[in-house]
Amino acid sequence: MAQTKKVGDHCSKPTLPLCRSSKCVKYGIVLDAGSSHTNLYVYEWPAEKENDTGVVHQVEVCKVEGLGISGYSQDTEKAGLSLQHCMKRAQEVVPEQQHRETPVYLGATAGMRLLSLQNRSMADRVLSAVEKTLRSSPFNFQGARVISGQEEGAYGWITINYLLGNFKQPGWLNFLPHLRSSRGTSGALDLGGASTQITFAPDQELIESQENSLHFRLYGKNYNVYTHSFLCYGKDQALRLKLATDLQSTQNGSLLDPCFHLGYLRIMNISDLYTNPCIANGEQQLPFTQLHLQGNGDYQRCRMTIQKIFNTSYCPYSSCAFNGIFLPPLQGEFGAFSAFYFVMNFLNLTTEKSPVPLDKATSAVESFCSRPWHEVKAEFPKIKEKYLSEYCFSGTYILSLLENGYGFTMEKWQNIQFLGKIGSSDAGWTLGYMLNLTNMIPAEKPPTRPLSHASYVGLMVFCSLVLVAVLLLSWLTFHKPKCLQKGLI
Numbered sequence: 001m002a003q004t005k006k007v008g009d010h011c012s013k014p015t016l017p018l019c020r021s022s023k024c025v026k027y028g029i030v031l032d033a034g035s036s037h038t039n040l041y042v043y044e045w046p047a048e049k050e051n052d053t054g055v056v057h058q059v060e061v062c063k064v065e066g067l068g069i070s071g072y073s074q075d076t077e078k079a080g081l082s083l084q085h086c087m088k089r090a091q092e093v094v095p096e097q098q099h100r101e102t103p104v105y106l107g108a109t110a111g112m113r114l115l116s117l118q119n120r121s122m123a124d125r126v127l128s129a130v131e132k133t134l135r136s137s138p139f140n141f142q143g144a145r146v147i148s149g150q151e152e153g154a155y156g157w158i159t160i161n162y163l164l165g166n167f168k169q170p171g172w173l174n175f176l177p178h179l180r181s182s183r184g185t186s187g188a189l190d191l192g193g194a195s196t197q198i199t200f201a202p203d204q205e206l207i208e209s210q211e212n213s214l215h216f217r218l219y220g221k222n223y224n225v226y227t228h229s230f231l232c233y234g235k236d237q238a239l240r241l242k243l244a245t246d247l248q249s250t251q252n253g254s255l256l257d258p259c260f261h262l263g264y265l266r267i268m269n270i271s272d273l274y275t276n277p278c279i280a281n282g283e284q285q286l287p288f289t290q291l292h293l294q295g296n297g298d299y300q301r302c303r304m305t306i307q308k309i310f311n312t313s314y315c316p317y318s319s320c321a322f323n324g325i326f327l328p329p330l331q332g333e334f335g336a337f338s339a340f341y342f343v344m345n346f347l348n349l350t351t352e353k354s355p356v357p358l359d360k361a362t363s364a365v366e367s368f369c370s371r372p373w374h375e376v377k378a379e380f381p382k383i384k385e386k387y388l389s390e391y392c393f394s395g396t397y398i399l400s401l402l403e404n405g406y407g408f409t410m411e412k413w414q415n416i417q418f419l420g421k422i423g424s425s426d427a428g429w430t431l432g433y434m435l436n437l438t439n440m441i442p443a444e445k446p447p448t449r450p451l452s453h454a455s456y457v458g459l460m461v462f463c464s465l466v467l468v469a470v471l472l473l474s475w476l477t478f479h480k481p482k483c484l485q486k487g488l489i
């Protein structure tokens with residue numbers, strides 16, 4: 001059973017001093033090694049870091065081309081060069097005198113979790129190759145590791161709530177402890193290529209399954225948070241799961257697929273489809289080596305085929321998402337990011353103001369899926385064919401996951417905001433990871449800032465004037481001039 005994580009507890013012992021030998025850390029770098037590619041993020045500390053007043057924000061993002069876990073294992077040299085290019089970019093962004101103080105972290109997510117399950121030594125080789133490049137940079141390399149699904153969910157939740165300013169409550173709430181609940185935070189929905197996470201503070205205190213339960217103490221406040229990471233339910237692995245399920249009913253490897261546009265053709269090697277732990281050994285039973293996929297763009301049928309990858313036939317708890325995984329009743333607002341945003345943004349279903357209602361979103365995906373492939377390709381010539389050809393599947397998958405998998409009804413759907421960035425920072429787990437490791441979110445509320453000299457002098461003058469006025473009034477009351485006293489008789 002996974003241990004309950006206390007993020008705030010790590011914070012009580014700083015792992016990285018913010019100021020060393022008169023130099024303060026002003027930047028931090030995090031690399032997110034995902035299944036399809038790696039992103040390098042450079043963050044900048046707020047100006048008044050000692051008092052933790054400003055907000056740590058992103059100043060640069062660099063996409064390391066080819067360095068997805070699969071890409072790296074295929075072409076190490078090319079991916080290594082691409083990584084060096086992004087490290088150089090970071091050296092330009094971070095002032096030279098700051099290089100030695102700037103911490104660099106690498107976290108690998110679900111792609112690497114799957115690679116570790118499938119081929120441990122390959123996964124270790126990938127990590128040590130990346131580590132070697134990072135060690136040779138002028139920055140302060142702090143380590144590369146595979147983060148757990150629970151951490152990915154937790155840090156995504158921390159990132160968006162930190163950026164939305166949800167952790168710092170007005171001081172007057174300290175005097176009304178009954179109002180200080182976990183509410184007022186936003187839930188986090190993250191869709192990757194290999195896994196998807198849902199994290200939120202539920203209404204009910206009890207989280208029925210220990211491995212879905214997180215306890216944080218941040219800024220002097222306790223948070224009970226639910227999280228789950230569904231490995232193999234990122235959008236790329238979900239497509240594989242769906243294809244593997246569909247293949248069971250074909251005799252010759254030809255598949256009429258409603259999740260792709262009419263006129264779209266794709267040929268895939270069956271061995272590529274089956275080389276990962278998400279799909280149990282079905283390959284041997286198939287009498288063909290290639291899959292010939294032909295699109296026929298039918299949203300309703302696509303939705304039905306996707307539905308088959310969610311097993312909702314059993315639930316050992318009071319309520320479940322799918323595959324027997326506990327899910328408490330959904331609570332509050334949610335921010336949906338990563339591929340949730342990429343896909344919904346392409347389909348024009350993200351708005352800054354009010355969310356697009358569920359029925360309108362469904363009609364939009366349905367109408368997109370029904371368009372012939374040649375027409376879609378002609379309209380979006382600049383979009384990568386891999387992304388463009390899969391928006392129909394991805395849009396339908398997102399609707400199925402949120403509606404059927406998690407139970408976002410028409411009403412609850414209105415609480416979802418699809419987010420690319422918050423301010424200048426991308427929504428994702430990386431910022432939360434760095435904030436935790438550098439102790440930027442303390443477990444306890446920082447002491448109230450002492451008054452500045454000018455405010456102190458001003459306050460003293462004001463108090464003195466009030467005192468003089470009170471003394472004068474008292475004197476006038478008890479020693480009234482005689483003429484006045486006579487007049488009153």
Ligand SMILES: Nc1nc2c(ncn2[C@@H]2O[C@H](COP(=O)(O)OP(=O)(O)OP(=O)(O)O)[C@@H](O)[C@H]2O)c(=O)[nH]1
Nearest residue numbers: 034035036109110111192193194195234338339342
């Ligand atoms: N449309 C579009 N899709 C993208 C873009 N960048 C990444 N993706 C896809 O979005 C999905 C999620 O990508 P990431 O957020 O990098 O997730 P990941 O790191 O693969 O996630 P894990 O599953 O946790 O390993 C993947 O299927 C990517 O192929 C983009 O710019 N546009």
